[in-house]
Amino acid sequence: MARDLGPKCRLCRREGLKLFLKGERCLTEKCAVERRSYPPGEHGRGRIKQSQYLLQLREKQKARRYYGLLERQFRSTYERAARGLGAPGENLLRMLETRLDNVVYRLGFAGSRAQARQLVRHGHFQVNGRRVNIPSYGVRPNDVVSLKPGSPVEQLVRDATDLTAAVAPWLQADHDGLTGTVLKWPERDEIDAPVQESLIVELYSK
Secondary structure: OOOOOOOHHHHHHHHOOOOOOOHHHHHOOOOHHHHOOOOOOOOOOOOOOOOHHHHHHHHHHHHHHHHOOOHHHHHHHHHHHHHOOOOHHHHHHHHHHOEHHHHHHHOOOOOOHHHHHHHHHOOOEEEOOEEOOOOOOEOOOOOEEEEOOOOOOHHHHHHHHHOOOOOOOOEEEEOOOOEEEEOOOOOHHHOOOOOOHHHHHHHHOO
16 A cells, blocks of 8 residues: 655645644644744745746645645546536545545544554444445445444544544544544535645646
8 A cells, every 4th residue: 555654744844834744743842844934955945936837736735745645546536526516626625534534533533644544544443333444435424433342542542532622513523432423524614624626626627
């Protein structure tokens, strides 16, 4: 299974904002964006010539890194979103939000999406009572996501719930029972991803 193994803080610095790729560390003064708010590399503090294409590219990269997808995975998701009914950009965000790894993170069962992806990949979560180890699995309304009974990572998950301030409005979480329910499809105003999806649509429409 392909995944990005490079430094995470470098990605946040490149996009110029916190993507919360390292969980609790992003909330402390150790956050790289707080300490060095300029892009990484030798020319990080230089002047960058802006263009419409650059804005579109950066927005796509930001969304891809925020949700932890590689380029081929992201483009494949967009192509499926473009074939659906409604606005392609909103469809894209809805599909990204309802990935199982993202839902586990949104429910507060993991400190970061990377950790949620690993927990799902190792088979620690169930959907409607059935073990699912595919991070990209798309959940649907009324699906119930729960920690596998007897899982050795229960304490780790409980520690993550202690740091959770709020749960997305389209989800319902039971942190005592370590279960969560998908109430409905997320609306655009219920998705707090720092992304302008219209720029991504423009980029892929060329």
